[in-house]
Amino acid sequence: MSEIILGSFLILGSLVILLAGxxxxxxxxIYLRMSATTKAATLGISVILISTGLHFGTTEIIxxxxxxxxxxxxxxxxxxxxxxxxxxxxxxxxWEKTVIDDLGDSLKNKQTAEQxxxxx
Amino acid sequence: MFFEFAVNFSxxxxxxxxxxxxxxxxMGPHTADRVVAVDLTTSIAxxxxxxxxxxxxxxxxxxxxxxxxxxxxxGTVGYAYYLQLRSKRDE
Numbered sequence: 001m002s003e004i005i006l007g008s009f010l011i012l013g014s015l016v017i018l019l020a021g022x023x024x025x026x027x028x029x030i031y032l033r034m035s036a037t038t039k040a041a042t043l044g045i046s047v048i049l050i051s052t053g054l055h056f057g058t059t060e061i062i063x064x065x066x067x068x069x070x071x072x073x074x075x076x077x078x079x080x081x082x083x084x085x086x087x088x089x090x091x092x093x094x095w096e097k098t099v100i101d102d103l104g105d106s107l108k109n110k111q112t113a114e115q116x117x118x119x120x
Numbered sequence: 121m122f123f124e125f126a127v128n129f130s131x132x133x134x135x136x137x138x139x140x141x142x143x144x145x146x147m148g149p150h151t152a153d154r155v156v157a158v159d160l161t162t163s164i165a166x167x168x169x170x171x172x173x174x175x176x177x178x179x180x181x182x183x184x185x186x187x188x189x190x191x192x193x194x195g196t197v198g199y200a201y202y203l204q205l206r207s208k209r210d211e
Binding site: 003004006007008010011013014015017018020021022024025030033034037041042044045048049052055056060061064065067068071072075076078079080082083085086087089090091092 | 122123125126127129130133134136137138139140141143144150152153155156157159160163164166167170171173174179182183185186189190192193196197199200201203204206207208210
C-alpha cells in the first residue's frame, strides 16, 4: 500500500518537472520562463526527494532529504530574483501583453526625482 | 511491481524534460535565457540523483545532490552579478 502511494508521488513529481521543462521551451519571454521553472522545479523536486526519504525510511536519509528540500526552497527565490533583476537591467524585452511593470515604474520615478533635484 | 514501474517512468520523464531544457540552452537568444536553462538542468539533476538512489539502492549519492544544489545556487548568483555589471558598463 505504501509503495503505491510513494510511487504515485514519484510520478506526480516527475510530471511537475516535465511541466517546468515544457514551460522553459514554450513561454514567450524570460520572466515568464523563470516563473514557470522556479515554482514547478522546486515543487517537483521536493515531492520526489520526500518520497525518496520515506522509501528508505531511516532517520539519516530523511534528514538529508529534508535538508536538500529546505536548501532549495531558501535559495531558489533568491537566485531567480537576482537573475530577473539582472535581465531587466540588461533591457531584455517584456512580452507584448505584459500589464504590470513595477520595477520600470520605480526606476522612472527615481530618474525624474534625480532630474528635479539637478534642476533645483 | 508498481513502484519499480514508477521509478523507471519518472527516470524517463526527467530525462525527457532535461532534453527540453537542452533545447532552450541551445536556442536561448540571450545569456540570461541560458543561465535559466543551466539552473533548471541542475535542479532536474538533483531529482534524477534521488531517483537513481532508489533504483540502485545506494544512499550515498544523495550527498552529491546536496552539493549540486549548493553549486547551482552559487553559479546562478555569480552569473546574475556578472550580467548586472555588464548592464552597468553598457550604459
